[in-house]
Amino acid sequence: MKLVVAIIRPERLNAVLESLYNADVRGLTVSKVQGHGGEVEHVENYRGVTVKMDLQAKMRLEIGVSESFVQPTVDAIVHAARTGDVGDGKIFVLPVERVIRIRTGEEDTRAVTPEDRD
Numbered sequence: 001m002k003l004v005v006a007i008i009r010p011e012r013l014n015a016v017l018e019s020l021y022n023a024d025v026r027g028l029t030v031s032k033v034q035g036h037g038g039e040v041e042h043v044e045n046y047r048g049v050t051v052k053m054d055l056q057a058k059m060r061l062e063i064g065v066s067e068s069f070v071q072p073t074v075d076a077i078v079h080a081a082r083t084g085d086v087g088d089g090k091i092f093v094l095p096v097e098r099v100i101r102i103r104t105g106e107e108d109t110r111a112v113t114p115e116d117r118d
């Protein structure tokens with residue numbers, strides 16, 4: 001199992017959610033976050049030039065998936081989130097040790113949505 005964490009532009013959220021739905025990915029968490037993606041603004045001040053690290057509004061998606069859904073999930077996000085301009089965001093794929101569905105007590109690949117295709 002993996003946790004796919006994606007930081008995307010807020011205006012791409014609806015397209016990404018639709019793309020994930022079409023890829024049969026169910027179950028995710030969305031948060032509003034602020035991030036810095038490397039772009040810096042040079043600001044003049046009395047001691048000389050300093051650098052301002054701007055924070056941009058972004059959306060963070062967390063999606064727990066079984067192995068066979070990792071690549072389809074990544075593909076769906078990239079396809080819908082890319083504009084080609086700097087600041088399109090980033091995807092991190094993290095290993096997941098354990099998942100428990102609280103209602104049923106099911107664990108691991110039985111507990112992520114969807115269940116493993118294998």
Ligand SMILES: Nc1ncnc2c1ncn2[C@@H]1O[C@H](COP(=O)(O)OP(=O)(O)OP(=O)(O)O)[C@@H](O)[C@H]1O
Binds near residue numbers: 089
């Ligand atoms: N290394 C990182 N660690 C954590 N979050 C990051 C990292 N890089 C980018 N982010 C998050 O992703 C958002 C968008 O980043 P951004 O798309 O600018 O990445 P980038 O690597 O600079 O790519 P680009 O060249 O397209 O700008 C940031 O505002 C931040 O929230």
Ligand SMILES: [Mg+2]
Binds near residue numbers: 037038086087
């Ligand atoms: Mg950037």
